[in-house]
Amino acid sequence: MGSIKISCVIVDDEPMALNLVESYVEKTPFLVLKKKCSSAIDAMEFIKTESVDLLFLDIQMPDLTGIEFSKMLPKDTRVIFTTAFDQYALEGFKVEALDYLLKPFDYAEFLAAANKAHSWFKLVKGKQENIISEEKEFLFVKSGYKQLRIKLSDVLYFEGLKDYIKIWLKDNPKPILTLMSLKALEEELPETKFMRVHRSFIVSLKNIEVIERSQIIINNQRITVSEQYKPNFLAFVNKNSFKP
Template identity: 60%
Template sequence: MKELNCIVVDDEPMALDLIESYVLKTPFLKLAGKCNNAFEAMQLLKEENIDLIFMDIQMPDLNGLDFSRTLKGKARLIFTTAFDQYAIEGYKVDALDYLLKPFDYTEFLAAASKALDWYQITERNNQDSGGERKPAKEYLFVRSEYRQLKIRIDDILYFEGLKDYIKIYLKDQQKPILTLKSLKSIFEELPEKRFMRIHRSFVIALDKIDEIERNQVVIQGKRITVSESYRDDFQEYISKNSF
């Protein structure tokens, strides 16, 4: 079963906690974060690969409908609100579903299942048409200090995200390359089966792992912790490649 990375956005703490509890008890949902407002959600979307957003509509400064009009990329929305007059507006911005507060877990699960169905159908259609999420490539061009540098995929050890820029560590090169780019955006450009995100701040080249010790990987002497959010995916990869 496909697992959907999701975030919950609501300015009411009780509503935030309730939806979080619903997410945690749903096997195909993985909670990537909670946000008190749309601006926090925007920042998290830059850092994480998000499939699904549970978002309240009525929030201060930037409401859910206005936020949805700024949304780019693959993340889909399920609106949560206490006001049913927003239902038509919600579908105008192509929300997957609309949950009217107060809603119970059965209603939540039905909406989440609709999102799962949508992603599975989309994925199946892409496979039938021969599409791939990430094309095979041998190198990347990255901007660093007013230059476009050509980096061979085979030379990449790992990426480290530092707020608004990333460090790219290469074999046979002590000093990392700095580029003004998000970790999420560069991860989407990488060959899918060769790289994995194991931490909010790290993407690693799987073939460059020298050893694994408890919850850490070692790449040319650098120890990187596999965070809890990414541990299941990493353990599944290790199990498939162990004998």
């Protein structure tokens, strides 16, 4: 994973404080300044249209305090509070601030807080990258004495038969038989592409042709969506339905 860049906004009603934090941000290689704002209202308008990772946020400001503003932020936007008043520290940690800088602070103190944010974003963004990279494109399955490479994009559905699974593929009239449980297979498949709809069936979501009442039609095969799996399947259908 390459070096992580953290986009940030500085919010403070004191021009000197704004300029000082800006100079600190510019010295820090992994921070990218998106905007300086002299009020929480200005910052709120900016964040409506721009994605921001981190706010350096003053607490005591007119109209809307930093604490109040922090409770309105998107869940992925984190905060380092900057304030001249140490009585806000406890309240700051209650809203899950990454750190708390007491004015006047020097660059070493600022950098320590910024490094804490860098560690947090590295952990979170690293997990996101792993999730994406772990989405498999193929599986090796044992069939007879061979290990067959199955492209997941070619799979129509998996059918469970006691200890065996039938793998039905596009342009292949006969299924591949492999010794495996459907439950074990389900844990290996990317959940964005496949869904268990019945105790005996996992379907490829992109290959569903028709949904009729409680049945899915794939390649002329009718597969019933059982009650146990219906809520999850209906949520997928609703998410992907055209709503005029």
